[in-house]
Amino acid sequence: MHIMEGFLPWYWCVFWYALAIPFIAHGVIRMKKxxxxxxxxxxxxxxxxAFIFIMSSLHVPSVTxxxxxxxxxxxxxxxxxxxVISAICVPILIxxxxxxxHGGITTLGANDFSMGVVxxxxxxxxxxxxxxxxxxxxAAIFLAAFIGDWMTYVTAATELGMAFPIPTFESAWIKMMIIYSYTQIPISIAESFLTVIIFEYIQKLRPDLLRRLNVIKTEEPNNSIKVPEVN
Amino acid sequence: MVERRTTIMLLIIIALIAYPLIFESKAVSAPSSDDQGPAWILSTGYIPWVHPIWTPPNSDMEAGLFALQAALGAGIMGYIFGIWHAQARMRKKEESKEV
Incomplete structure (x- = not known):
């Protein structure tokens, strides 16, 4: 989804920056709080x-x-x-x-809008x-991770379709969707499974943090999770 | 139970990544989606108005930088998980002493 440097006309760069900046600013304030x-x-x-940092560095072949x-x-x-992710994505994309x-400073707003906002x-x-x-x-984190990843690419395809509506927006969008979103489906599934593993590991080690964030409830323990064994 | 479930999930991830490497060799050599998009844009006659300040001189260095990025991320995650794991074990030990 990284739109390369200079691959969006300047007015689209300004447009996506303008859309992304309020989310980034809110994320910074929220993170500080x-x-x-x-x-x-x-x-x-x-x-x-770090998870985003790792994931976005991996070039994964797709069955497509x-x-x-x-x-x-x-x-x-x-x-x-x-x-918060809108803000975290900024240093990673830079x-x-x-x-x-990979990506660009002029296209940072567009890339952050797809990966950090939508x-x-x-x-x-x-x-x-x-x-x-x-x-x-x-199951919920699996679906969330899948949609989060896939919609990032759908947004990137839309951004390019809007910037280059050749011959029409619809045809350009479909072309971009085939390039980006179709390839992404099996990769999103793999990422979702990995996200579930990481989620369950955090849930096992620090359930207190997740409870405080209202991600998990006290009265609803995950029976499949075991506390680490004491040797 | 959780170990078995995690193992199955890891096997699915490996299968999803390994399948194209083994059976779809063009997936490795074909341009990535991040390259195909710009290629199509260039084919429309568009000329990028600005270029990257610096580009890795060769693909090996680019791959090395991506590996460095992954290693940095993995180092941070491993460090924090290691601390949490040790803390969880200590808590468990203290609980068992109290009992």
């Missing part, structure tokens, strides 16, 4: 950021005959809220843009909806 009120959340925040990379944005969005020419918001929505209809934690 969370860490000020609960300093013990800092390691969990670091884990979520191309390759792409996961995003890892669902986990942190469910824990801390979508806008790192990749400057060191690897993906995480969809993930949070799916998580909340899943929990509301009675899904277990693992």
């Amino acid at each position: 969370i860490t000020a009120e609960n300093p013990e959340m800092k390691p969990l925040l670091a884990v979520c950021g 005959g191309s390759s792409s990379h996961p995003t890892g944005n669902g986990l942190g969005a469910v824990f801390f809220g979508a806008t 790192f990749q843009a400057l060191l690897m020419a 993906g995480p918001f969809c993930a949070v929505f799916v998580w909340k909806f899943g929990r509301k209809v009675g899904l277990g934690y693992s």
Whole structure:
């Protein structure tokens, strides 16, 4: 989903920056508030950021005959809220843009909007909806991670379709959807399974943090989770 | 039970990644989706108005930088999980002493 440097006309760069900045600003404020009120959340925040950092560095081949990379944005969005991920994605995208020419500074707003705004918001929505209809934690986080990843690529396809409506927006969008979203489906599934594993591991080690964030409830323990054995 | 479930999930992840490597060799050599998008944009006649400040001189260095990124992330996660794991074990030990 990394739109490369210079691959969006300048006015679209401005447009996506304008859309992304309020979410990033809200995320920074929220992150400061969370860490000020609960300093013990800092390691969990670091884990979520590191997970995105790892996921977005992996180029994974897809059964569709191309390759792409996961995003890892669902986990942190469910824990801390979508806008925190909007803020966390900024240094990651800058790192990749400057060191690897992967993405770009001019396209940072568009890339953050897809990976840090739309993906995480969809993930949070799916998580909340899943929990509301009675899904277990693992099933809900699986779906949230899948949608968070996949919607990131759908948004990137839409951004490019809007910027290059050749010959029409619909045809350009379908072309981009085939390139980005179709390839992403099996990768999103793999990422979702990994997210479930990480979620369950955090739930096993620090359920207190997840309870405080209202991610899990005290009265609803996950019976499949064991406390680490004492040797 | 949880170990078995985790193992199954890990096997699914490995299968999803390994399948294209073994049976879809073009997935490895074909341009990634991040490359296909820009290629299509260039085919429309668009000329990028700005270029990256620095690009890795070769694909090996690019792969190395991505590996470095993954290693940094994994180091942070491993460090924090290690601390949490040790704390959980200590808590459990103290609980068993009290009993």
